[in-house]
Amino acid sequence: MTEQNNQPLSLPRIGDPAPDFEVSTTHGPKKLSDYKGKWLVLFSHPADFTPVCTTEFVAFQEIYPNLRQLNTELLGLSIDSNQSHIAWVRNIEENFGVKIEFPVIADLNKEVASKYGMIHPNESTTEANRAVFVIDDKQVIKSIIYYPLTTGRNMDEIVRLVEALQTTANHQVSTPANWRKGDKVIVPPPATQEEADKRAQDNQYEVVDWYLTKKSLD
CATH class of the missing domain: 3.30.1020.10 (Antioxidant, Horf6; Chain A, domain2)
Known part of the structure; x- marks a missing residue:
């Protein structure tokens, strides 16, 4: 992946400080430092109002209470507008009876997606793939998982991963x-x-x- 000036873009790796951001979300402005002292699961999805992503959002909401018990927050992202995100989460509530309680980043300029390596041009140049970044309470990246556009994520594994990483950190x-x-x-x-x-x-x-x-x- 390259930046617009064709200079190589350095992608984050496990053990690196999480790239900083200050963004607009469905819950108002957010920045990475807002999550200091907590663990964070930052995940991207290809697009609002798409079938696999809709099933994932319902499933992410289902594990959100478990993650919060682990001092862990959820933060979603796609290359869509805030208005699209708001309409979509309202649509999910209407169709599934599930209220999405975590914020979603509006990343229309692809700034965060590019910093975190969420766009893989050989798969899509216009959509983020299904990336999952687990960031610890000191804002260091502890895990990175990529899934293709066609494959929904396993939420039990995400919870298990957070529990395992915290167990390693604590003991x-x-x-x-x-x-x-x-x-x-x-x-x-x-x-x-x-x-x-x-x-x-x-x-x-x-x-x-x-x-x-x-x-x-x-």
Whole structure:
């Protein structure tokens, strides 16, 4: 992707500070710093009044209370106007009985979408793809997921991902495949032979092998 002056655009990566923004949304002006001290799921969708996006917005609203319990906010984005967003969320409420409680960025000039690499020209030059950025309470990017225009996102996975990232941040551990909140976590490998021997004798650990050890956080 390139900027209008054809200079390469540096896209954000995991571990980078989240690119700053100050935008118009369905809830009024918002800027990135408004979310400092909270986690943020920033996601883009291709367009208002489209079928897959409509199902996603209903589903995002369904997980929003769970995310808020995790000190996490939702913020949507597409390359549409505020008036289009407002009409669409009202239409969702009329058709599905679901009130969209999170704000949606009006990114008509593609400024935020470009900063975050949400537009992939080989798929579409006029629409954002289905990107998900998880940003921590210090405003550092912790995860990036891209989905094609044709594929709706799995909301259970987004909640699971936030829970896993927060568990890692709070306890300095890793999470195994298919981990769910309450499952055992993976602790860092021992740094010395002595530490490995001691760990093997400690009942709080499940030692699969010296390099793979699990424990419960309960």
